[in-house]
Amino acid sequence: MKLYSYFRSSAAFRVRIALNLKGLPYEAAFVHLAKGEHRAAGYGAINAQALLPTLDDDGKLLTQSLAIIEYLDETRPEAPLLPRDAPGRARVRSLSMFVACEIHPLNNLRVLQHLKRALAQNDEQINAWYRHWIADGLAKFEADLAQGPGTGKFCHGDAPTMADCCLVPQIFNAQRYQCDTASYPVTMRVFAHCMQLDAFDRAQPSKQPDAEK
Amino acid sequence: MKLYSYFRSSAAFRVRIALNLKGLPYEAAFVHLAKGEHRAAGYGAINAQALLPTLDDDGKLLTQSLAIIEYLDETRPEAPLLPRDAPGRARVRSLSMFVACEIHPLNNLRVLQHLKRALAQNDEQINAWYRHWIADGLAKFEADLAQGPGTGKFCHGDAPTMADCCLVPQIFNAQRYQCDTASYPVTMRVFAHCMQLDAFDRAQPSKQPDAEK
Known part of the structure; x- marks a missing residue:
């Protein structure tokens, strides 16, 4: 898995925590928000919303931090991040x-x-x-x-x-x-x-x- | 079910659509946002976030529109509002x-x-x-x-x-x-x-x- 991240992005920070809690290793790709790199055409092809983070799970591109965390919880159920009830x-x-x-x-x-x-x-x-x-x-x-x-x-x-x-x-x-x-x-x-x-x-x-x- | 709603609340509107799509009847209780009724102490006991909507499902008080829609989809799976994959x-x-x-x-x-x-x-x-x-x-x-x-x-x-x-x-x-x-x-x-x-x-x-x- 590859996480498009920026150290100061709160949304990326949420997903970094979730990946760590689940013990999932990932490669990081850095997109400099303050320099506007998220608005570059290349990143737009990865994330049409032009936001961080994006998670690339074997070619599947996932956006919006909470949607990513829900996806991780559905596909890697160990160390659940949502209760059962x-x-x-x-x-x-x-x-x-x-x-x-x-x-x-x-x-x-x-x-x-x-x-x-x-x-x-x-x-x-x-x-x-x-x-x-x-x-x-x-x-x-x-x-x-x-x-x-x-x-x-x-x-x-x-x-x-x-x-x-x-x-x-x-x-x-x-x-x-x-x-x-x-x-x-x-x-x-x-x-x-x-x-x-x-x-x-x-x-x-x-x-x-x-x-x- | 009782939905705390206000006609112009977009978040309540989301849940009204979801309830209708699932064919779930509900009683509406009106909280006048423009008059600040959501900040009254009585409503605060129902919704600590002081926001609309709240769904009361047989005494279970649910808040945040998307959390409510997910809950409805989990507890009333007919007419699903999320895909299976x-x-x-x-x-x-x-x-x-x-x-x-x-x-x-x-x-x-x-x-x-x-x-x-x-x-x-x-x-x-x-x-x-x-x-x-x-x-x-x-x-x-x-x-x-x-x-x-x-x-x-x-x-x-x-x-x-x-x-x-x-x-x-x-x-x-x-x-x-x-x-x-x-x-x-x-x-x-x-x-x-x-x-x-x-x-x-x-x-x-x-x-x-x-x-x-």
Whole structure:
């Protein structure tokens, strides 16, 4: 398997964690998001959405991080990343999608660039935007974890799931932008628990071969 | 089953289509998004994420539209909304998530309100923002449909899937904001095909009991 990745892509980070949790070796191909390499014609032939990550599984090209993780779970069922029961699966998907649909899309690179170029926002204003959506999102995520009877050592139960694959990159982003995370004790306890696992630790941006200072 | 819905919520619209396609009757409970009823404490006990929709399936509370559709497909497998093969399932999920993670989050109500209140954008500027992300997103969606060998009468094959449940509400939004859709012929052909089906037609905002002019 080959993963098209960029060290700072949160979506690629999710899939790196999933591959590590499942013990699946992969080759990495690096696409430099900040240099716009994802918009090059060559990459467009691989991923029409012009986004990271793409997983090439023996010629099958898979896109969108959560779709890739579901595919991995269906085709390599060992170390499952979704529970067996339908309500549990729904909860893990909901937590995952909360991060992927409600927090992350507002803060990704192309949105920040658009705020700068089209809305003439300065760095301070862009940081305020970033922190606003992190705070709004993590408060709701925390409420969901605190309220949900399924929350365990991880987001759902005592084994890592797709929801943890989504949460951890989001917390890395929050920390990178110096967001206050003290108000989210359940979330941060789960995050700390995840980071004790090698699968999460090895997937982090600074440990990727294409990492920059 | 009870669906917490709002006529203009795209995410609720997705689930209304899915319930109709599966022929599942449901009771609707209306939560007025524009009046902020989703942020009331009572609804917070039902949906900690303070978002629509929520599906109450005999006391099991399910959140996030795509997680709900997956749950319905797992618990009511007739009229499947995902293909049987793993790569096909991955493609349908990827197209669904492209809408749910890349287009819709940038244009939902709370983002438009934030642009107005915190960034002092006027109506014209907000419309420009809206159309920018619709155009950016639909161009990539079109490329994906045009490039994907799985595209049929619907987004994937000749039967409706979760991807169509996501696409149709997004096109309704595009039309509501007078976005030009002529550049997306494959997408619009699929949309037209969907709208010939009663399941899609009955789910549209203007046909809901809580619809406003």
